[in-house]
Amino acid sequence: MKLRSAPLEDWLRDYYFTAEIDISSSGVQSYSMAELRTFTGIEYSDLDALVFDDGYSLGTPKVREAIARRWGDGDPGKVMTTVGSGEAIWLVLTALLRPGDEVVVVQPGYHSLVELAVGLECTTRIWRLDFDRDWRPRLDELAELVTDRTRAIIVNFPQNPTGASVTEAELREIVAHAERVGAYLLWDGAFADLVYDSPALPDVSTLYDRGIGFNTFSKAFGLPGLRFGWCLGPADVLADCVRIRDYTTLHTAPLVELLALGVLEHAEAFLEPRLKQARANREIVRDWAAAHPDLVAMTLPAGGVAAFPRLLGLADTYEFCENLFQQRGVLVIPGSCFGAAQHIRLGFGGSSEALVDGLDRMTDALRDERR
Numbered sequence: 001m002k003l004r005s006a007p008l009e010d011w012l013r014d015y016y017f018t019a020e021i022d023i024s025s026s027g028v029q030s031y032s033m034a035e036l037r038t039f040t041g042i043e044y045s046d047l048d049a050l051v052f053d054d055g056y057s058l059g060t061p062k063v064r065e066a067i068a069r070r071w072g073d074g075d076p077g078k079v080m081t082t083v084g085s086g087e088a089i090w091l092v093l094t095a096l097l098r099p100g101d102e103v104v105v106v107q108p109g110y111h112s113l114v115e116l117a118v119g120l121e122c123t124t125r126i127w128r129l130d131f132d133r134d135w136r137p138r139l140d141e142l143a144e145l146v147t148d149r150t151r152a153i154i155v156n157f158p159q160n161p162t163g164a165s166v167t168e169a170e171l172r173e174i175v176a177h178a179e180r181v182g183a184y185l186l187w188d189g190a191f192a193d194l195v196y197d198s199p200a201l202p203d204v205s206t207l208y209d210r211g212i213g214f215n216t217f218s219k220a221f222g223l224p225g226l227r228f229g230w231c232l233g234p235a236d237v238l239a240d241c242v243r244i245r246d247y248t249t250l251h252t253a254p255l256v257e258l259l260a261l262g263v264l265e266h267a268e269a270f271l272e273p274r275l276k277q278a279r280a281n282r283e284i285v286r287d288w289a290a291a292h293p294d295l296v297a298m299t300l301p302a303g304g305v306a307a308f309p310r311l312l313g314l315a316d317t318y319e320f321c322e323n324l325f326q327q328r329g330v331l332v333i334p335g336s337c338f339g340a341a342q343h344i345r346l347g348f349g350g351s352s353e354a355l356v357d358g359l360d361r362m363t364d365a366l367r368d369e370r371r
Contacts, residue, residue: 001094003119006111007337012107020329023358026160026217026306028194028274028349036223038164039269040262050258055251057242059230063257066264071192071203071215072232078205080238081252085190085216086112088241092231093152094211096184097122097242101151104142108308108338110160113188125157131310131343134299134353135164139173146177153178156188158195161338161345162308163301171201175208184210184237187196191304193220193271194278198302205232212237220302221270222324228252228260274349278305281348281355288359295366305349308335311366319368330359 016022026131058064059081068076079342082088089112097103099121105114106127117124125145129135137157146153155174158165166174178185187204192215195201204211212233220223245251262269282300285307289298298309311317318334321344325331335343348355 001116001119002121004115006115008111008333011333011337015325015331019325019331021354021358021361022331022350023347023355023362024331024333024343024345025347025349026191026304027224027312027347028222028278028305029351030224030268031125031222036259036263038152040259040266042259042262043139046258048256050255052254055253055254055257056293057245058238060254060257060261061254063261063264066261067230067232070188070264071213072266073206078232078233078238080231080233081257082229082231083249083252084218084227085214085231087249088214088229088231089113089186089188089245091241092186092214092233093117093120093154093238094244095237096152102147102149104145104153106137106155106159108161108335109342110156110188110338110341113156117152123152125150129159129162129164131297131299131308131340135162135308137160137164137166138171139170139177141268142174142177146181146183148181148290150178150181150183152184152186154186154188157201158191158301158303160188160190160304161306161333161335161343162299163304163306164299165198165302166201167198168201171204172207175204175211178209180211184212186212186214188214190214190216193302194275194305196279196282203232204242209234217260217263220222220274221267222274223263223270226256226259228256266363276350278349279304279354281350284352284355284359285346286349288363292363292366295363305347307346307348308338308340308343309346310342311344313369314342317344320365324362324365328365330358330361330365332358332362 064076064079216229333345
């Protein structure tokens, strides 16, 4: 596999740890170990009792059962726990795809969902989201992209970085397009529990026998540093993933799964406060964009905690984002990291105070650009 650099990670690697105000992230505000222990009831004695043996290739049975109950069809045999959802995506794509396979990917999109297929020398067909259509995915365009040669369709809705989503009826139509040609449908559901005006979408694995859903604690759960994720899909695909994993990570760490089980058993304690915070912050972003129509044009995200506004008058936001960080201490992501140079990824999952301060500083910077 020959992978190109990931511009998003290159940008964050330089700036993430030194930003004064971070309004770039696509995840909610992170929890501490103290908060995790409070919400789950995990005691120090539980940690002390843990023996650092090797783990199960597919994950600890109780953890897989908890995931299957909440997101799957109840069958833990369709669940694999992984080191973040990134490992799950890599394992599944490596197991399924071969050079020359035809794959539909979404742009602008998260790099793992596009570049891994490119690195595997697949033929990628782009399902493009358009700012002028409020980033709404056109299912008639997907129908034209899917052919008898399509091996996989790779999507994530609610979407990163645009915040666009689909209805359940549209989800089922996407499934139908995959089903008519026997393609795998790979669905990154990282933002499944971060939706505002509609119920969470069902996991695609419950709707289609070649549907594979990915998820993670890194976005809605506020636990990115735990590096815990999973996928739900056909048992034969997971078996192929295990054969690949036998040469890499082998299994998810027992300590991570101990903590993850506690989180899964008390999921709403983690999700509800951050969703409430995200709702309030989304209104702050809405009001900010409405107050500055000469500076920014934005579609309000339907899910997730990132918007993808266009900064008016800038053909490429990269230099602006660099100056915003260097001169004003504010971190956002230039849209070129997602192939949309006029835009920025604006995260609103953190504290409301930091968001307001960051937006004020960015407004001043945009005004200075006009002078």
